[in-house]
Amino acid sequence: MKAEKSTCQVLQEARALVAAGWTQGPYYRKVGDQAYYCAMGAVYAVMRQLTGHAYDTLDQAAARLMGEDRWVTGHAVAYNEEAGRTQADVLHLFDVALEMASK
Numbered sequence: 001m002k003a004e005k006s007t008c009q010v011l012q013e014a015r016a017l018v019a020a021g022w023t024q025g026p027y028y029r030k031v032g033d034q035a036y037y038c039a040m041g042a043v044y045a046v047m048r049q050l051t052g053h054a055y056d057t058l059d060q061a062a063a064r065l066m067g068e069d070r071w072v073t074g075h076a077v078a079y080n081e082e083a084g085r086t087q088a089d090v091l092h093l094f095d096v097a098l099e100m101a102s103k
Helices: 008-020 039-047 055-066 076-082 089-102
Strands: 029-030 034-037
Touching: 008 029, 008 034, 008 039, 008 089, 034 039, 039 055, 039 076, 039 089, 055 076, 055 089, 076 089
Parallel strands: none
Antiparallel strands: 029 034
């Protein structure tokens, strides 16, 4: 039986996918041999499911970065999709989420 990955492991692997190629719009797209992931698409690619603590932690980190007092599901998607958002911004989102998950 394969051991379940920790939240930090999932977030680290997802961050690496975003660092290699980031997108807005679709969760995933491929151009030639290059794969591009949005924040949540990268988490899904690692977990292969749409629920879990890694998603919640990423949403909470996005809420914090967006200045929200509370979080709800979808903050990470909204953060990723905001006009003017950059790959560096989304990598920072993962850094904040990793910091939160390691406490």
